[in-house]
Amino acid sequence: AQSVTQPDIHITVSEGASLELRCNYSYGATPYLFWYVQSPGQGLQLLLKYFSGDTLVQGIKGFEAEFKRSQSSFNLRKPSVHWSDAAEYFCAVGAMYSGGGADGLTFGKGTHLIIQP
Amino acid sequence: GAGVSQTPSNKVTEKGKYVELRCDPISGHTALYWYRQSLGQGPEFLIYFQGTGAADDSGLPNDRFFAVRPEGSVSTLKIQRTERGDSAVYLCASSLLPSPDTQYFGPGTRLTVL
Numbered sequence: 056a057q058s059v060t061q062p063d064i065h066i067t068v069s070e071g072a073s074l075e076l077r078c079n080y081s082y083g084a085t086p087y088l089f090w091y092v093q094s095p096g097q098g099l100q101l102l103l104k105y106f107s108g109d110t111l112v113q114g115i116k117g118f119e120a121e122f123k124r125s126q127s128s129f130n131l132r133k134p135s136v137h138w139s140d141a142a143e144y145f146c147a148v149g150a151m152y153s154g155g156g157a158d159g160l161t162f163g164k165g166t167h168l169i170i171q172p
Numbered sequence: 173g174a175g176v177s178q179t180p181s182n183k184v185t186e187k188g189k190y191v192e193l194r195c196d197p198i199s200g201h202t203a204l205y206w207y208r209q210s211l212g213q214g215p216e217f218l219i220y221f222q223g224t225g226a227a228d229d230s231g232l233p234n235d236r237f238f239a240v241r242p243e244g245s246v247s248t249l250k251i252q253r254t255e256r257g258d259s260a261v262y263l264c265a266s267s268l269l270p271s272p273d274t275q276y277f278g279p280g281t282r283l284t285v286l
Contacts, residue, residue, distance in 0.1 A: 059214075087272045098176075099215070099263070099277040106272060145214050149272055158228050158271060159205050162214030 057082050059148050061163035068136050069171045076131040076166050078146030088129045089147040089160065090120055099145065105129065116140070141170045174198065176278035178264050184284045185254055193249040193281045197266030203227075204247050205275055206239055207263040215263055221247060222270050254285045 058081045068074050080086060087106045091099040103114025110122040120131045129146060144167075147160040177196045185191050197204050203222050207215035217231040221241045232238075236254075241247040251258055261280040267273035 089274075091277075098279045099265075101274060101276070104274055147214075159207070159217035159220045159231060160215075160275065161217065162207075164212075164214050 057148070057150065057161050059146055059161050059163040061144075061146055061166050063166045064164070065167045065169065067169040067171055070138055071135050074131075074133045074136045074140070074168070076144050076146075076168070078129045078131065078163060080127050080129065080146075080148045080161075082127075082148060082150050084150035086148050086150060088120075088122060088149075090114065090118070090129075090131045091145045091147060092142050093145065093165075094142045102131070102144075136168075136170055138170045138172070141168055143167050176264055176266050176276055178262075178278040178281050180281060181279065182282045182284075184286065186286050187254060187256060189254050189285075191251050191254055191283065193251075193262050193283070195247045195249070195264030195266075195278060197245065197247070197264070198268075198276060201266035201268050201276075202244070203267040203270050203273065203275075204241060205265040205267075206247070206249050207265065209261045209263055209280070211260075218249070220271060227271070251283075254283075256285050259283055259285045 060079045089104045090102040102118050103112050105112050105122045143165045145165045146163045149160045179194045205220050206218040209215045219239050220228040224244045236252045239249045261282050263280045265275035265277045267275045
């Protein structure tokens with residue numbers, strides 16, 4: 056069965072410090088991957104995505120993520136966090152079928168990011 | 173431009189009642205998805221439409237849940253005989269191209285079943 060694991064339910068980081076949020080997946084097919092952010096009362100906003108090609112992808116708000124096939128991981132990073140980054144972060148994975156097409160996304164349970172002043 | 177819109181934003185109903193939730197995708201987007209997000213959880217896939225047809229409905233939890241997209245644009249998620257366990261935020265997303273493509277999410281409909 057397809058699954059996405061975000062091992063950290065909560066992470067607390069000081070403002071200005073670096074951040075890494077972990078995401079591991081288990082998929083039988085070629086994956087395509089996303090990171091979304093959800094602020095209280097807000098909808099899901101796309102941070103970045105990986106479909107193919109360069110395994111290091113850049114996103115909005117200074118975020119980046121690296122796809123590591125050998126580790127089945129797609130960790131999200133930011134070199135210096137801002138107080139406005141406090142939110143819930145979701146990793147999502149879909150499968151691309153060998154015959155073309157794909158399916159809906161499987162989301163992790165999310166990581167709640169807290170920023171300390 | 174206009175994003176994905178969902179109506180109503182909140183719906184409170186009684187156990188056993190029928191509800192309909194509406195999604196207006198971004199204009200021109202061919203694919204539409206429904207997800208359900210329970211408190212403290214990530215979104216859970218329900219159904220994916222490509223055009224008017226359901227390309228993948230494997231996420232619908234049981235036959236009380238049904239969705240339509242008759243003209244390939246607006247979609248309605250229908251829940252019969254609602255149960256308290258159906259309480260959640262129902263999210264709709266659309267993408268320009270068939271999956272895989274970037275999905276843009278609406279603000280959701282919060283359903284509360286009393």
